[in-house]
Amino acid sequence: MSSEGTKRLWETEPGRKTALAEVVETRGAEFxxxxxxxxxxxxxxxxxxxxxxxxxxxxxxxKHDLVAVVERGGAIWHRIHGADLSAxxxxxxxxxxxxxxxxxxxxxxxxxxxRAVTQIVDVTLVDDPEVKGGGRFRLDLRGxxxxxxxxxxxxDRVDTWIEQDVPVDRAYDPRDxxxxxxxxxxxxxxxxxxxxxxxxxxxxxxxxxxxxxDGTHADRTGELDELVLREADPRQEGVWMVVxxxxxxxxx
Ligand SMILES: [Zn+2]
Numbered sequence: 001m002s003s004e005g006t007k008r009l010w011e012t013e014p015g016r017k018t019a020l021a022e023v024v025e026t027r028g029a030e031f032x033x034x035x036x037x038x039x040x041x042x043x044x045x046x047x048x049x050x051x052x053x054x055x056x057x058x059x060x061x062x063k064h065d066l067v068a069v070v071e072r073g074g075a076i077w078h079r080i081h082g083a084d085l086s087a088x089x090x091x092x093x094x095x096x097x098x099x100x101x102x103x104x105x106x107x108x109x110x111x112x113x114x115r116a117v118t119q120i121v122d123v124t125l126v127d128d129p130e131v132k133g134g135g136r137f138r139l140d141l142r143g144x145x146x147x148x149x150x151x152x153x154x155x156d157r158v159d160t161w162i163e164q165d166v167p168v169d170r171a172y173d174p175r176d177x178x179x180x181x182x183x184x185x186x187x188x189x190x191x192x193x194x195x196x197x198x199x200x201x202x203x204x205x206x207x208x209x210x211x212x213x214d215g216t217h218a219d220r221t222g223e224l225d226e227l228v229l230r231e232a233d234p235r236q237e238g239v240w241m242v243v244x245x246x247x248x249x250x251x252x
Pocket of ligand 1: 047107111203211212213214215
C-alpha cells in the first residue's frame with residue numbers, strides 16, 4: 001500500500017465533505033493517507049490555489065486542525081497539531097467546505113477575467129495567475145493598452161457570463177486533442193497550455209473559455225454572484241497587478 005498514490009477525493013468526488021482514511025506512512029510529524037479530501041497547493045498547471053483547510057479526528061481520540069497538506073514527488077503529505085500517528089491508524093477527515101467553495105468560486109472568476117481581458121487587449125502574463133484567500137485572485141498582466149476603462153469593460157463582460165449562469169465542466173483530454181480546443185494563456189515564459197503528461201485536465205466554461213487547470217471550480221458561473229475589482233495597480237514597464245474578488249456567502 002505504501003508504494004501506491006493517495007486517492008484524491010476532490011477529483012473523484014468533488015462534493016464530498018467527510019471521509020474515513022488510513023495512515024499508510026509517517027515521516028516525523030508528517031503522514032500519508034490511502035485517500036484524502038485535502039487538496040494541496042499545486043503549480044502543475046500554473047494556476048496555484050491555496051491548499052484546503054480542515055480538521056482530522058483520530059479514531060478513539062481527539063480532533064486536530066490540519067496544519068499543512070503538501071505534494072512532494074507525487075506524494076501528498078499531511079501535518080496536524082498534537083498527534084503522534086502510526087501506519088494503520090484510522091482517521092476521519094472533515095473538509096473546511098466554506099473555504100473550498102470560496103476558493104472554487106474565486107478560481108472560476110479568475111478564468112473568466114483572464115479570458116475577458118485577453119479578448120479585449122493584447123496582454124502577457126508576467127506571473128502565474130493565483131487564487132489567494134478570502135475569495136481573491138491575482139493576475140499580473142503586461143500590456144501597454146491596459147487602462148482602468150479596459151479593465152472595467154472586462155469586469156462587465158465577466159458579470160454578463162455570471163448572469164448567464166453558464167455550466168463549468170472538467171474533462172481529461174489527450175494533450176494533442178486538447179490543444180486544438182483550448183484557449184492559449186499568454187505566459188511570458190513557457191508554453192501557453194501548461195500541464196504535465198500526455199493527458200491534461202481541462203476546465204471549460206461552456207462557450208466562454210477552456211484552460212488546462214487542476215484547481216477546484218464552481219459548478220456554474222451563477223455561483224460567483226459577481227466579480228469585484230479590488231486592486232488595479234499600474235507598476236513599471238506596462239505591468240498591472242489586478243486583484244479580483246467574489247463575495248463571501250452571507251454577505252447580503
Ligand atoms: Zn485554473
